Amino acid sequence: MEGNMRTVQQLLPPSHPYPWLLFFNGEGAQDTQNFCTISDAPKTYTRVIPELVEGELCFVQDGWFLLANYHTENDAKLFLWNPSNLKRINLPLLKHNGIRDGILTISHDQVLSVFLFSTTSAAIFCWYLGDEHWTRVDYREQLKSVLAIEGEEFQKHVEDLISLSNPFYYNGCLYAESDFRSHHLLVEIKNLEPRALKLNSSHILYPKFPAAALGYISKMLESNNELFRIEISHAHDKVIAVVVHKLDFHGKVWHKVESIQDRVFFISDDGSFACQAINPDADGNRVYISLKNHNFVYIYNIEDKTFMISQPFSNLSKKRSHACWFMLDLRMIGSTNGDIGKTLISGKESNDDMDSKKVGDMITNDEFAWKLSSTLSMTDNLSLSPLLVYFEKDNVLSFVHPKDGVKNKYNINVTLDLQPYCEICYSKDGWLLMVVNKHSSFFFNPFAKEQEKPPANVPLTDVLNTRCIAFSHPPASPKCVVVELQRIPYCQTPMIAHVTYPGRKEEWDRLFFEDPNFSLYNISPVFHKGSFYYLNEEGKLGVLKLAGEEDIDFDELEKPSAPCTGYDNSFLAECNGDLLTVFEGCFGEWVRVFRLNEATMTWVQVKSLENHMLFVGNISFSAVANVPGMENKIYFPRFYGQNVVFYSLETNNYHTFESNEVVDFHCMRELVNSSWIEPRWN
Numbered sequence: 001m002e003g004n005m006r007t008v009q010q011l012l013p014p015s016h017p018y019p020w021l022l023f024f025n026g027e028g029a030q031d032t033q034n035f036c037t038i039s040d041a042p043k044t045y046t047r048v049i050p051e052l053v054e055g056e057l058c059f060v061q062d063g064w065f066l067l068a069n070y071h072t073e074n075d076a077k078l079f080l081w082n083p084s085n086l087k088r089i090n091l092p093l094l095k096h097n098g099i100r101d102g103i104l105t106i107s108h109d110q111v112l113s114v115f116l117f118s119t120t121s122a123a124i125f126c127w128y129l130g131d132e133h134w135t136r137v138d139y140r141e142q143l144k145s146v147l148a149i150e151g152e153e154f155q156k157h158v159e160d161l162i163s164l165s166n167p168f169y170y171n172g173c174l175y176a177e178s179d180f181r182s183h184h185l186l187v188e189i190k191n192l193e194p195r196a197l198k199l200n201s202s203h204i205l206y207p208k209f210p211a212a213a214l215g216y217i218s219k220m221l222e223s224n225n226e227l228f229r230i231e232i233s234h235a236h237d238k239v240i241a242v243v244v245h246k247l248d249f250h251g252k253v254w255h256k257v258e259s260i261q262d263r264v265f266f267i268s269d270d271g272s273f274a275c276q277a278i279n280p281d282a283d284g285n286r287v288y289i290s291l292k293n294h295n296f297v298y299i300y301n302i303e304d305k306t307f308m309i310s311q312p313f314s315n316l317s318k319k320r321s322h323a324c325w326f327m328l329d330l331r332m333i334g335s336t337n338g339d340i341g342k343t344l345i346s347g348k349e350s351n352d353d354m355d356s357k358k359v360g361d362m363i364t365n366d367e368f369a370w371k372l373s374s375t376l377s378m379t380d381n382l383s384l385s386p387l388l389v390y391f392e393k394d395n396v397l398s399f400v401h402p403k404d405g406v407k408n409k410y411n412i413n414v415t416l417d418l419q420p421y422c423e424i425c426y427s428k429d430g431w432l433l434m435v436v437n438k439h440s441s442f443f444f445n446p447f448a449k450e451q452e453k454p455p456a457n458v459p460l461t462d463v464l465n466t467r468c469i470a471f472s473h474p475p476a477s478p479k480c481v482v483v484e485l486q487r488i489p490y491c492q493t494p495m496i497a498h499v500t501y502p503g504r505k506e507e508w509d510r511l512f513f514e515d516p517n518f519s520l521y522n523i524s525p526v527f528h529k530g531s532f533y534y535l536n537e538e539g540k541l542g543v544l545k546l547a548g549e550e551d552i553d554f555d556e557l558e559k560p561s562a563p564c565t566g567y568d569n570s571f572l573a574e575c576n577g578d579l580l581t582v583f584e585g586c587f588g589e590w591v592r593v594f595r596l597n598e599a600t601m602t603w604v605q606v607k608s609l610e611n612h613m614l615f616v617g618n619i620s621f622s623a624v625a626n627v628p629g630m631e632n633k634i635y636f637p638r639f640y641g642q643n644v645v646f647y648s649l650e651t652n653n654y655h656t657f658e659s660n661e662v663v664d665f666h667c668m669r670e671l672v673n674s675s676w677i678e679p680r681w682n
Helices: 050-054 140-149 156-161 338-346
Strands: 020-024 033-036 044-047 056-061 064-072 075-082 087-094 099-107 110-118 123-128 135-138 164-170 173-180 183-192 196-205 215-223 226-235 238-248 253-256 263-267 273-276 286-289 298-301 306-309 322-326 356-366 369-372 387-392 396-401 405-414 422-428 431-436 440-445 450-452 469-471 482-487 495-500 509-513 526-528 531-535 541-548 551-556 567-575 578-585 591-597 602-606 612-615 621-624 633-640 643-648 653-655 669-671 674-677
Touching (some): 050 064, 050 075, 056 099, 056 322, 087 110, 087 123, 099 164, 140 196, 164 183, 164 215, 215 263, 215 273, 226 263, 226 286, 238 286, 238 298, 387 422, 422 469, 422 674, 469 526, 482 531, 495 551, 526 567, 531 567, 567 612, 633 674
Parallel strands (some): 567 621
Antiparallel strands (some): 020 033, 020 322, 033 044, 056 064, 075 087, 110 123, 123 135, 164 173, 173 183, 215 226, 226 238, 263 273, 306 669, 387 396, 431 440, 440 450, 526 531, 531 541, 567 578, 578 591, 612 621, 633 643, 633 669
């Protein structure tokens, strides 16, 4: 090859101490590559690197790219390439098509072995330095034995479902995940001679993730001899949940992580790694996430559970296929420059800076039966506006007034064991519906000192898409009905509804509907005139009609059509007896509000909310503005510094009550797992 004729400086963008996000462009062949970095967005560097055009990227590890050139349907010519030194290693022809994951063994910049995990069979393909061919190891029978040790029973028709994926090294040992039914197990893989592998049970089950979604990313990363599991849930190209766990290997227990201090995780489908930041305030404690076909990066702050969106990278081809993180030297030097770094510093909250009011004693737990010894009080002047509620670390439930921000925050300490995850699913009339670890749901009114529970035999394994769950009336009301709508792709009856009536039924009904071609969006429905209304990702309306406990149906409405296009976010709410939709343009370029004319079934644009205000997010509703200056505004679950962000229909810009300045969309921090709640004491 021409490696000796080229230099790294000629091939790659200018030397940079931060990770590169590499975008592959082209349709079919990867014609060009764009190099981007979070410290210099939106600038990009376009290159044509022959090695990256020659093969299809499989994965990146420690600066090495594994690429495949498929000669036929069943033959793949593989090679390794390292851009830091331009080294290339040609691997033997692999007579197999379909690689799920892979991992390298590297010592002193020398690749010693390659392990490839098949997508189509329970097999690992091994190559060791000096080998002239691949060694195939079939592991199905071994894995069945390992899972049987953990209590898994097999039937013949499900044996083909067992497999290993997501390999990683920890303390010098190779592990992979077995994701089969109830047992999600870490499996130790021992390298035996000659050319054989042995699987052993680690007796470590990995933790449950909060909620199902249309997209899911899971990565195991080792940092400073500690093992982390980063799980990301995304729906309709939007990140909706990020959870980080750390393994206590001796206790064989995963612990949810509230902070990683000076460490940083970079996550993409094909290349992920951990590194340290010298300036923790600007760079540390964050997860940088690149989703497929996105021209920007999600920046998640583990400590305050917020995410930001970077500026979009410029000059990217519309035909880009995917992107991956890589770094020539896995160490961040200095602090991040530019708007992103400055915002992360200014947006950092400190408990010392918050005038927080600790309200009440403790909430205790006895098999998830709640006992409230204290509550928020009307004397706290909370009844004049809805509040933003969310969980902070150590199970502190925090309430923030949209006008005062975190300067006047109200907290309740919760001693109920909500680990590893409690999700706020819905809010109505002062009540919260929450699910703990997908296993126990409960209603909770923090103002009236009340708690209720749905039927004991809640379909724990079925309540998955908890963003599409809602209830019609307060849970103590005989009119209350709870619905959870779920769509399962590639199923003959993909639309499923779970329905129950607390206080009147002791079980949930599971209803199947014919495919209405209705793609559920990641927002909760709205109960309006006796039915639940849903807004899909194309801006179309669907309705779950409740004519009685035995007469429930779901329909996608032919009219109205979506009132606008080219938006990133949409919300559905009821206001003054009407259905309203709110559409937010790409990167917050515009916000538009529409009212449904039910006589003509058309959307009519709303220029003013008059004395009303809208609160939008995963749960959206309206309220009358009782505090002067809060009317005619749309409030988001976002912060700028310590202040809640709103959109003014008068100025058509984002603001806070702290100042009149216009807030840049890329400087906002959005809360994950939060909700607006209306205070109710009776």
